[in-house]
Amino acid sequence: MLPSVRARLRQSFQRHCAELPVPNYKRYIDSIEQILSLPGLDQVVYMVCDNLNYQILYASDSTNLFGFATNGEASPGPADVARYHSLLTTDHADYSFLADSWHLSLHDRLPQEQRVNSQAVHCGMKFSRPDGRTGRLLAVSHFVEPDANNLPRIVLVIMQDVAHLIKGDHYWMRATFGEQNERVFCYLSHQREALEIDILSVREKEVLRCLHKGKDSKEIAQQLGITVETVQKHRRNMLARTGARDTTALLQLAIWCSLL
Numbered sequence: 001m002l003p004s005v006r007a008r009l010r011q012s013f014q015r016h017c018a019e020l021p022v023p024n025y026k027r028y029i030d031s032i033e034q035i036l037s038l039p040g041l042d043q044v045v046y047m048v049c050d051n052l053n054y055q056i057l058y059a060s061d062s063t064n065l066f067g068f069a070t071n072g073e074a075s076p077g078p079a080d081v082a083r084y085h086s087l088l089t090t091d092h093a094d095y096s097f098l099a100d101s102w103h104l105s106l107h108d109r110l111p112q113e114q115r116v117n118s119q120a121v122h123c124g125m126k127f128s129r130p131d132g133r134t135g136r137l138l139a140v141s142h143f144v145e146p147d148a149n150n151l152p153r154i155v156l157v158i159m160q161d162v163a164h165l166i167k168g169d170h171y172w173m174r175a176t177f178g179e180q181n182e183r184v185f186c187y188l189s190h191q192r193e194a195l196e197i198d199i200l201s202v203r204e205k206e207v208l209r210c211l212h213k214g215k216d217s218k219e220i221a222q223q224l225g226i227t228v229e230t231v232q233k234h235r236r237n238m239l240a241r242t243g244a245r246d247t248t249a250l251l252q253l254a255i256w257c258s259l260l
Helices: 005-015 026-036 077-086 095-109 202-212 217-224 228-242 247-256
Strands: 045-050 055-059 119-128 133-146 152-163 172-177 183-188 192-194
Touching: 095 119, 095 172, 095 183, 133 247, 202 217, 202 228, 202 247, 217 228, 228 247
Parallel strands: none
Antiparallel strands: 045 055, 045 152, 119 133, 119 172, 133 152, 172 183, 183 192
16 A cells, blocks of 8 residues: 555544553453464464554564564554555455555444444455465454544454455455444445445345254255245355355354354
8 A cells, every 4th residue: 555545544543533542452462372372373363453553563473374473562663564465466455445444434434332342354355475375364353442432542353364265356344333233334345335234134144044053955945934046045145245165164254254
């Protein structure tokens, strides 16, 4: 992203965000390091970011995923954030600008009392891995430490490569707000649409829950009172919208993205 564009986004956020010192984010790091010490998580990267100053305050080791030997606390500033964005492939290079501007617009339009319990999922962004392969990034973010205007100061981000689950060329974003997640927004890159709807409909989620229980199309149709053809149509629509490779991949993404 052009530095001037990034600067404008940062200035826009600063106009809305109360001027407060950086919260004590170190309490999050202890639990992070305990989780990442578990086996099988060497391909997962966890970050703690300062939303106001656009800085990475903490990053777990990202050598395997991104090729950066970062591990621990740091205050590298926007330049270090740009290093991660530089890994995006050409066809997804617009992601960083669209993601930041989209989230900023959502906080702008929401009343203060609904800017709570905010979470976001960004899925399918193409990036270059250290071994030369193209990865597909899944980033799950939790926004914490709200200021006086209920704007999040700290963002906790978990990232991993889900290329084995994705076959579509697009990426998508989903954001939820409110104590009961009552405000839901999504963005689909191939449609260039930002909508106040969920990426999956209520009926599609019902089908998804049945699939998660191991039911086949006929059993789902009987339970929901719809035809087998309708069940299959819902399944195809969910695969197309999420970019999932197959039903098994769809279920795994749904679990990680809190769609189940």
